[in-house]
Amino acid sequence: MPVNTTLRENVAIALQSIGGNRLRTSLTALIIAIGIMALVGILTAIEGIKQFTNDAFSSLGANSFTIQNRGSGINFGNGGHRKIYPAISYDEAQRFKTRYKLPAVVAINLTVSSTAVVKYESEKTNPNITVTGSNENFVSTNGYKIALGRNFSASELEHGASVVIIGDEVRIQLFKNHDPINKPIFIGSNKFYVIGVFASKGSSAGAGDRVCLIPILRAKQLASTSNPSFAINVMATNSGALDASVGEATGLIRNIRGLNIANDDNFEITRSDSIQQQLAGQLAGITIAGFAIGAITLIGAAIGLMNIMLVSVTERTREIGIRKAIGATPTVIRRQFLIEAIVICLIGGVAGIILGMAIGNLIAVQISGTFIVPWLWLFAAIVLCTLIGLSSGFYPAKKASKLDPVEALRYE
Structure with missing residues (x-):
């Protein structure tokens, strides 16, 4: 009880002193608030980014990877000419899907356009719609869910039927609140019938809701080049066997593309968890930068607070002498000034937390x-x-506790 009473008295005295020096205290608390605001603000934003990336990759699955044509590079041994790698053909992708024996879901994808305009009667979208061809496994390998309608049938995939599954944003722009199922739409000059609508993924998830999915053979017919390169998405059913799945896929695609031991890979495999690790590394860098910004500001605030406390000790020398004369020990005086410094910091800290959040x-x-x-x-x-x-x-409190009571009482 005496400890609590003493603490309450010290806090009350600290608040009284703070109230008597509002300008200096406010400036110091403001500096602390800015430092905490920078720290909490950056870290809060990073937590939001982490949550988004974790949700995005958990929907795709950390056990997935993509096989695609290798990017073009510069061959310095060939006069600086770009080296062109052969495209992954539909036949090669289909053979991979048929011959891949490990437990996995395999989708064959081909992006026809990322700037398509989709029309329905008098309504049309902006030229930012991604048109992709794939098979029945696109939904699971890309983290989509079908909210209305259905997926492709085996017959539609086999014959390359003119059917389409649209993203939620496409549905809203073209059909508003009307049912789009079995309605005809035009992608460019090509007519398709809507058989399904994807559930919303949000505007931040890449193409997200601005997507139109058509059968892979129909996409092959619409491709702008005669030799398009297909991508193969593989989602292993066992996340613990991802390394084995990638190894098996590498050997199989090399065999299909006729590569021997002496040949380098003319394709590349991108794992979803490696992308997530790269993003995590970049976020770690941003976190360190946030700490650095906050730390520099808080060091300045700490120096300012120490100066204010030293000024406060000087201004309250006579008060310290009176307190010592009536029995206050150096420990009590030291505790009083320490609590005052902590209270100022907490006032600035709470303001900084609110602003930072x-x-x-x-x-x-x-x-x-x-x-x-x-x-x-x-x-x-x-x-x-x-x-x-x-x-x-600490230093101002120590200085105050060591004042001679007689000299302090005589201080003007």
Whole structure:
């Protein structure tokens, strides 16, 4: 009980002193608030980005990978000419799908256009629709769900029927609140019948809801080149066997493309977890930058707080002398000034947390669509403010506790 009473008295005295020096205290608290705001704001935004990327990759599955044509490079040994790698043909992709024996779901994809215009009667979309051809496994390998209608049938895939599954944004632009199933739409000058609608993935997920999916053979007919390159998406059913799945796929596609031991791969395999690791590395860099910005600001705030506390000790020398004369020990005086420094830091810290969460969530909500409360960083910010108060207030508190009471009473 006496400890609690003493603590309450010290806090009350600290608040009284803060109230008597509003301008200096406000400036110091503001500097601390800016540092905490930068720290909490950046970390809140990063938490939102992490949540979005985790959701995106969990829908795709961390056990998936893509086989595609190798990118063009510069061959310095050939006069600097670009080396062109052979496209992955439909026949090669189909043979891979048939001969791949490990438990997996395989989709063959071909992007026809990423700037298509889709029309229905008098309505039309902006020229930003991605038209992709694939088989029945596109839905699962790309993390989509069908909200209305159905997937492709075996007959539609075999004959390259003029049917399409549209993204939610395409549905909204063309059909508003009407049922789009079995309605005819035009992709460019080609007529298709809508058989399904994808559930919304959100505007941040790449093509996301601005997609039209058609049978792979129909996409092959619409391709702008006579020799398009197909991509193969593979999602292993066992995430623990991803390395084995990639190894098996590498050997199989090399065999299909007629590569011997001496030949380099003329294709590339991209794993979804490697992309996620790259993004995590970039986010770690941003996190370090956020810590650096916050740390520099908080160091400046700590120096400012120490100066204010030294000025406060000088201005309250006579008060310290009176307190010592009536029995206050050096420990009590030291504790009083330390608590005052901590209270100033916590006032700035709370303001910084509120501002940081507001600014961070402006970014996080736009990216992930959810409000983020980074509890770990909030508690860390409170602890950090307390440590700053202790470190900044220690020297002034020590100086105050060592004042001679007689000299302090005579101070004018």
